[in-house]
Amino acid sequence: MKQLDLFLAFFRVGMLGYGGGPASIPLVHKEVVDKYKWMNEDEFSDVLALGNTLPGPIATKMAGYIGYRVGGTVGMINAVLATIIPTIILMIVLLTFLSSIKNQPWVMGMTKAVVPVVGVMLATLTWDFFKKSKDTLGLKTAMAVIIGSIILLQFVGLHPALLIGGILVFALVKRDEKASQEQNVERGVGM
Template sequence: MKQRDIFMAFFRAGMLGYGGGPSSIPLVKKEVVDRYKWMEADEFGDVLALANALPGPIATKLAGYIGYRVGGFRGLLNGLIGTMVPTIFLMILLMTALNSYKDQPWVEGMSKAVIPVVAVMLLTMTWEFFKKSTQSSLGWVGTFVFVVVSLVLIQAVHIHPAIIIFALLLGALLKKNSPAKEKGTPSP
């Protein structure tokens, strides 16, 4: 049953995630966090950040890791197959059909209509992650400052987002591994 659930979760996300990996992220989150409850939203955010820092397609990295975590090696295979089969099937089917009608105005309109839908899905997921991060020790102000500093580093200084994500993960690991200070003990 669990192996079938892994396959179906990633199959559904692959079937409905038109527009590539980024458009399927909210769908994967819906399946993994909301429907099957294989992980919490915070943990999904951590997995997503790590997957974004690694090279390759995001959908297959998420499917492989989550599938392995939930169902071992067979889960990894089911997650990957569930993610790739719809893409392969739809690519062959749609490219054949769209190639026949590529000069029609309705095909161009359909392609342009997908962009705002994907943007709204990504913004919704970003807002959920932002709200959760404000409940951490950073709070609203710290989260806002972190977002602004990250945006400046990426846009103005041209630092690759993977470096910022790596620095964030490194900071979180260092903070997690540092000994907790006892209350009332003066710091040196």
């Protein structure tokens, strides 16, 4: 049953994720965190951050990792296939049809109408991540990270993978420092 659930979850993402990877992220979140509860918010955030540092489409990377985590190697293959099969089918079937009607006003209108919907979905996911970071880091630190990230990405032109990698390294160093401090306190108490 778990393999069927994996396939259906990522098949829905593949079918409804119009607009590519960024449009798929909220759909993956809905399936993985809200519906099936295969991960919590923190784990999903970690997978998303790690997936963004690696090359290639985010939807297939997330499908591969989550599929492996939930169902092993078979689950990984299952989730990746479920993610790409809709694209393959739609490209073969719809592109032949759409190429003949792509200049129709109603088709161009549909395409333009999808953009705000994807924007709202991404904004909702961003707001959820902001609330979570505010709760864990505090408002000032979360705002500093957000503002710093905007400056580095938009004005300095830093590649997102470098920013995410730097933040991951910083978090690991901080975690190790905290663990070291806790060990020192335990040693001091044990004396």
